[in-house]
Structures are given as structure tokens and as C-alpha cells.
Amino acid sequence: MKSQAAYFNGLFSAGSKSNNQPPHQATNPFFAMVRKEVADQVHSWRFIILAGLILLTFLGSMYVSLTNISKAVSNINDPDRLYLYLKLLTTTDGSLPPFHIFIGFLGPLLGISLGFDAINSEQSGGTLIRLMAQPVYRDSVINAKFVASLIVITTLFLSLNLLMIGGGLIITGVSMEPSELMRILCFVILSVIYVSFWLNLSILLSVKFRQPATSALTAIAIWIFFTVFYQIIVNVIIKAFLPSPDVLSQDQLVAYNRIILTFLRFVPSQLYTDATTTLLMPSVRSLGPLTMEQMAGAIPSPLSVRESLLVVWPQVSGLIAATVVCFALSYYLFMRREIRT
Template sequence: MKNPAVYFKGLFSGNVSSRSTKVGDRPFSVMVRKEVADHIRSWRFIILLVLMLLTFLGSMYVSLSNISKAVGNAEDPDSLFLYLKLLTITDNSLPPFHIFVGFLGPLLGIGLGFDAVNAEQNNGTLIRLLAQPVYRDNLLLAKFTGALIVISVLFLSLGLLMIGGGLIITGVRIEPQEFLRILCFIVLTIVYVGFWLNLSILLSVVFKQAATSALTAIGIWLFFTVFYQMIMSLVIKAVLPDPALLSPDEVTGYNNTIMTFLRLVPSQLYADGTTTLLMPSVRSLGPLSMEQMSGAIPTPLSLRESLLIVWPQLCGLLAATLLCFALAYQRFMRREIRN
């Protein structure tokens, strides 16, 4: 933000005494529009956008090349959902798109938020901006809202592009349940990337240097993506007993304990949610006993039943996102901005 006065250009133009003019709401909307414009014009976002588009096009090419085999498979209960298969099928040359998003989505959120606050302070524009009739919480919320709007438009556009491309190439119309599942998948993806965006904004408030906040955010991402499962496997082998020596009931509790610790990772919550939404035949995200499996018919679940399964994962991501925003709000409201 090179010139903070751009935020308030025309802010008090027109009839200020009009009842329809909400002066308290105007600065926030102006800041959000300015943040969206800054993100769209930045080379950082363009590079991340090209990276997401390349992975999307590569995944769609692999899916469309193998879609005939997946749809014709009578043993697969999800074979009737053509458009969901476009997001999940692969020939192992490239991962499906939702796997790519689970890996690259955090980089998008980190890239849009790691210098949201500290760059303003280092450039000397933060104190000039807050000298205007702007509340600190509005500034922080505008940073998050502007970046989240860009992320939402990006993934919604990719989802519509996938549906349009599948319709043109296959000529098969999309079913309402498929469209709603893809829409829920997009919402879950936005929440997942929004968590990393909020985490990076929190780090931009905590650290004064943008490079430090970026490296810290990438380090947290690498820890949860790569090292957390390694550490968990070592801890499980050292603490928990050998599952070969346990009874069937104890094995179920053993597996539930492992899944509980794995679900402390945002990427695991996102993987569980996308698996449930894009694969309607998934009936549970944890181990099932023989009594629970007896009499079960291998048919796809309805959207409502899948949402009931994925609801804890969505709530977990929302809670983590709100926690990061609350911590960023608390630190920013108490921060000294004059140095």
C-alpha cells in the first residue's frame, strides 16, 4: 500500500448528512476493494495462480483420459457420479486435484497473508493509515476479507471451469447432487485455505519482518505436512502396544486413538472432508467393527448423510481459523505501531 490516502478517496464526497450514508461502513468496504486490487495486480498472486492452473489442467487431463474406465466399472458404487470422478480419478501419473489443493492450498494462503501487517509497518504506511478514521479491527478484517474474496473467486472459477469442460467434452449433464457436492467441496477448500491465510496474518502481526513470518508459516506447513506423521508413528511405536497382541475391540480403540491424533492436523481434516464429499460411497472416516458392517449395503450416501459425517472436520477447520483470527486481533489491538 504505497499511498494510504487512496483508501479514502471520495470517502466523504457527496451528501454526508444523508441518512443512507453509513460513514462507519465506508472505510471498510474501500479497504477491502483496495486489498483485492492489490492482490490481483501482484506478481506473487499471478505466480500462485499460474501454479494452481497448471496443476488443475494437469489433473483434469489425466481425469478425462481415464474417465471411461472409471464410469464403466460396475464394482465401483461411485461410478455413476461422472463429475465427482473428474476430481478423484487418476492413473497414478499425477495426483487428483483435491490432493494437489491439500498440498498447494496452504502456500496460496501463506503467500497472500504473510506480510499483511508487518509490510505496512516497515513501509511506514500503517501509522498513516490508522491516522485516518479507521478502527484497527476493521483494518485486520479487511486484510483477511480481501484475500479470502480472491481465494473464493479462484476456486469457484476452477470448479465452474471443471464442470463446463466436462459438459463440453462428455456431453453428460451434471446431476443436482453432484453440483451440490462440488459446491460443498469448494466451500471446504476455501475454509481450509482461509485457515492458513489467518495463520499467516497472525504471524505477520507477531513478527516485524515479512521474511521471518513467511519462513515461520512455511515451517509450520512443512511440519504438519511432512514431519508430524513421522513423529506420530515413532511415538505410537514407543508408547502404544503392538496391535498384533490386541483383541478386536482393543484394535478398534487403538485405531481410533491414532486417528484422533492425526486429526489434529488441518490437512488431515481437509483430506477426510474431501474424501467424504467427493466419494459418496464413504460411510465412515474411522474403523468399523464387524457388527457395524453387517447388513450394510454398498450404495452411495445422500448429500445430507455425507455432510453429517464431514461436519466435525468442517467445524474443526472453522474453529482453528477463528482462533488464529482472535489471536491476531488480540496482538494487533495491543501492538505499538509507532516504531
């Protein structure tokens, strides 16, 4: 927050309006807090830096996609070649990863930066106890923190994808199919859910720890563990308890790979990558290994939006469940927390 006075001026002005207006026209303190939190986050340097970094990666990915889009749509062996706008999000020449890969890496940093000091900075600064002295419900505080950050994240991702759609219309002149629009909207919603998980995790750590530096370092340590070390640990454990893949039959090899994928899907970034790959590439039919008998007679053709959503529903439901659990824990701890000390 910029200052204590600026924060409480919005709440006090909301209260003064409610005294002069009828009850149905009174300003709700919750919405006053949401507006103030959105303004503070948008004007904060950490959000400006991360949003600028995401914008730069988006522009770089779009440039690579546009320079290679003609090769992608002319490849007759690619069943997704007719989905021009999905190709803008997935086409690459190897110099830069696609945009959804960047979001899988930078999204956690964005969520952590928006929530690691949501509560403990208020308490260490003395604004939380003053806020609770006003006619404001305690749960409105943490709800406003989450809703304001959610508004900022949704606006950012929706704006980037609308920019991609508008740029594609201007440069190529090709109209968008309704199925492409639905897939891009699903991609935006999924990206918001993914970043919201890390946002709620950082808010939970902000409630748990009293120092913002501690909550920030803990959240970054969790992110690094899942990004770098978790896959190494899983591979070491699997190789220690299971035989080498070189001596396995085809069915045993499929089961071996499924075990590894099952453990890797405890990582939120893996769930997000699987879901976005399926949504942005309609020809993807399965997220696990398939045997030759399962592939026999299969015709490579794109799936409908409904069928792709059915394929990725376990991943989407897992991300939603993890997000809800983190928010519920932070809500529970905050409602029972002593704020007078």
C-alpha cells in the same frame, strides 16, 4: 502494496466523496480498503505464480480424469460410477493425484503468501501509522485484509470448479445432478475454509512479528512440521507406548488405529482430506476403521448429501474453529498493538 500514494489515494478519494454526498451514499473506507487490497493481491507476482501453479495442477488432474473417465464410469463394482462430475475430481491413474490432494498441499502456500506480510509490511513501510491518522477504525484494517484475501481465494476456487463443470458439459454432454452440484459447492466452501485457516495463521504471525521474512519462515515451518514431521512423531510415540499391532486382537487393532487417527486429526490437512474424500465419494460411510460385525449386512450404496455432511461435520467444525481462533488472536493482538513505533 504497490505504493503508499496509490493506497492513500483510494482512501482520500473515498473521504472526498463522503463530503459531497448524502450520508447514505457516502463510500465506506472499509470497502475502499477491501477493493484496494484485492487489486494489489491480484496484481502481485506471488499470487500470479501460485494461482498459475494451482491452475496447472487443476488442468493436469482434469486431463488425467478425462482420459480415464470411461473406465471409472463402466466399473460396475464402483457405487459412485454414476456421479460423473465427482469422478472428474477424484479419478486418477496414478500418474497425478486428484485435484483435492493438490489443494491440500498447495492451499497452505496460497494462504501463507496472502497473509504473511499483511500487517508488518504496513508498519515497516510507514503506511500503517498514516492510515490510522485518517478517520478509519483500527479493526477495519485487519478486517479488510482478511475479507480481501477471502474474496480472492473464493473467486479462484469457484472459477476453477465452474471451469470443470463447463468443460465436463462440453466434452461429455451429460447433465449434472443437483446432488453433484451441492457436493461440488460444499467442496469449494471447504477448500476456502481450509485455505482461510492458513491465511489467518499467517496474519496472526504478521501481527506478532515485525519482519515479514520472520513471519513467512515461521508459517512455512509450521506447515512443514504438520505435513512431514508430525505423522512421524505420532507413529514413534504410539509405537513406544503401545504394543505392536502384530500381537493385538481385532478389537484391539481397531482401537489402535483409532488412537492414531485421533492424533492425526489434529493436523488441518488431515481434516481437509477426510472431509473432501467423503464429500466427493458418496459411498464413503465412515472415516475410521470398522469391525466385521459393523460391516455385516451393509449394502454398498451412495449416501445423500445430508448424510455425508453429518459424517464430516466434526472435521468441518474443527477447521472452522481453528480458523476462528487464529483470526480472534490476530484481531486481539492487533487491537492492543502499539503502531507508533
